[in-house]
Amino acid sequence: MENQKTILIVDDTELNVNTLIDLLDDKYDILASLDGEDALEIIEEEDIDLILLDIMMPNMDGFEVCKILKEKQKTKDIPVIFITAKTDDDSIEKAYDLGGVDYITKPFRAREVLSRIANHLALSEQSHILEEKVKEKTQALQEINKELEDTQREVIFTMGAIGERRSKETGNHVKRVALYSELLAFYYGLDKEESKLLKEASPMHDIGKVAIADSVLNKPARFTPKEFEIMKEHATLGYEMLEHSTRPLLKTASIVAIEHHEKWDGTGYPKGLKGEEIHIYGRITALADVFDALGSDRIYKEAWGDEEIFQLFKEERGKHFDPKLVDIFFENLDKFLEIRDSLVDIKTKS
């Protein structure tokens, strides 16, 4: 019959097994075994809903069978009812300690056995239903969480792109800086997750530029000292836009925004931090940003050639940039150039 629950009876006495089969055969799908080893084999092959398990059996007793079942992922949740002639407290205690759900002593009352089996099957089914519901809800929550994270990432990236766009910088600049930052972070020794976090946060490094006047931001010539002071404010402005968030991504972005113009030798801005006083996120984004900016056309300059850029990096090792990061850059130059070549800017008339 379909939907019948399957019960395995394990007892070394044929008479006991047959008595139980006669009692249960009408209501349930019954399998039987006269020893522990055979029982374990059946359990491996069949979907068992409940086990009626004798304790005193030759070779492998019921306790050992139960212990093995409870150690395996596939069988650990099958309810085991011990059905035995042993009535001592130690055996009863051991049976429950090993994970048995019930303990029936022989001679048993048919009605009692039927009721206990029905109860434990119902409990087990309820537990499965609950587990499935929890699984479903967890999956739904994970999907919502992923959606939120994806949205957050997209918003951050878009905000970064807006900042770049306003200053008429190239469309792929933030994408390249993101990927250079991730690569530098990973080779520097940050774990994969943190490297990814920095990749997602680094597009926001210049978000403060949205608050800088167009006349300064897009000036096609060198800044006057006063204009440069205004321009420098974008680091702090960016930080102030992001610092209130408790989200790891925005927190990281706020660090990147305020520290990406700091210099290893302490001559950067806005705080004039030095060496490792500058957060690693700031040191990494500084190098990634400069590498990309120098190699790109900007409103105030044309793109530099590779040799010029490499020469500057060598000169600025330990001055502008963290020396370790410059070393990482040159050791993995091919990978950085690969990123650059995969995200080439398409020149448009402005």
Place this chain on the structure above:
Amino acid sequence: KIDLDSKKRDELFNSLKEAVATKRAKNTKPLIKEFEKYNLSKEDDALYQEIKELIKKFKYKQAMELL
């Protein structure tokens, strides 16, 4: 007991094989009853008795090997 022709004999053993494969006493019991109605040849009876003993002990895997 009823005499068996070869067709019925094959039919019975095939049914027994199918029942044993299910590992369920519910399926083997009626067939054992059915077998008891017939006169089996000496060889078949020896085989049947061996299988019956194994089924009685719920040793379906071993019974299956004989079938």
